[in-house]
């Protein structure tokens with residue numbers, strides 16, 4: 001079942017089309033990341049889902065309710081971790097987490113939550129004395145304490161030191177294991193890669209791609225086979241390959257959509273000649289490579305039609321309105337992540 005269903009969502013600020021016909025679904029128990037450059041419309045989308053911002057068009061269902069009219073019954077079922085929450089600075093950490101716990105019918109134990117976010121030694125400190133990263137951890141505690149079915153995390157680890165960040169990832173993973181649905185925004189591709197079951201890329205208020213982090217952009221992006229030319233060999237000696245061959249001195253890179261076939265041809269060739277293919281590696285484009293491609297290529301945000309990619313999980317101009325579901329084979333199954 002879907003925890004979130006967004007169809008044809010629109011929000012305009014004067015001439016700025018902040019969200020321009022966005023459709024997607026988030027399954028129950030899924031960790032879903034919204035990616036996109038500054039101003040892409042992520043926060044606006046999330047704020048509409050939280051019930052904090054009105055929409056100009058489209059339909060939104062979150063936990064079966066419309067956030068615009070869900071009221072208190074809706075707010076009790078969600079948790080929100082904002083980019084910049086304004087706290088009551090004179091409260092202590094424990095006082096504030098307890099205060100928030102009191103807003104919810106079935107809260108978590110405040111002390112446990114404070115421990116989980118790594119603020120145990122600051123439990124009696126006043127909020128104004130916390131460092132930036134510690135305040136962000138307090139944000140996380142306040143988002144968790146109500147035992148939400150759906151947690152919104154807006155750039156949850158911005159300003160965290162590396163170990164706090166890994167701790168937050170573990171915490172988010174733990175929430176996933178408890179079945180909490182999580183919708184997060186982030187600028188960190190490693191965070192999306194580590195945490196998200198699926199990611200959606202927004203650009204200029206439109207959805208340009210959606211899929212699992214490992215397959216975003218589709219299989220059409222292929223793999224890269226790299227190796228060093230054996231001594232005495234020249235590129236013309238190489239066997240016929242399906243991929244495009246690039247040679248930089250001794251180094252060869254084969255960009256291929258048929259990695260097994262090309263690998264077989266190359267290793268067979270090397271064995272026949274009795275030579276080694278040193279530094280032979282097969283690699284995939286990283287999520288960051290794919291993301292940069294997606295947001296840099298000309299596309300609907302620039303007003304010039306198709307984004308120029310043909311893969312199943314890349315969405316053409318306007319298509320996001322009519323096809324809210326991910327491409328076939330990308331349905332979410334809890335626990336599917338490796």
Ligand SMILES: Nc1ncnc2c1ncn2[C@@H]1O[C@H](COP(=O)(O)OP(=O)(O)OP(=O)(O)O)[C@@H](O)[C@H]1O
Nearest residue numbers: 013016017018036037038039040041042043044045
């Ligand atoms: N209250 C507002 N009034 C006018 N324009 C707004 C308002 N809020 C957002 N915008 C504009 O809407 C667009 C989308 O902004 P939004 O904050 O949703 O982007 P974002 O993807 O979250 O960006 P970031 O990564 O910088 O947080 C931007 O062009 C922004 O300037």
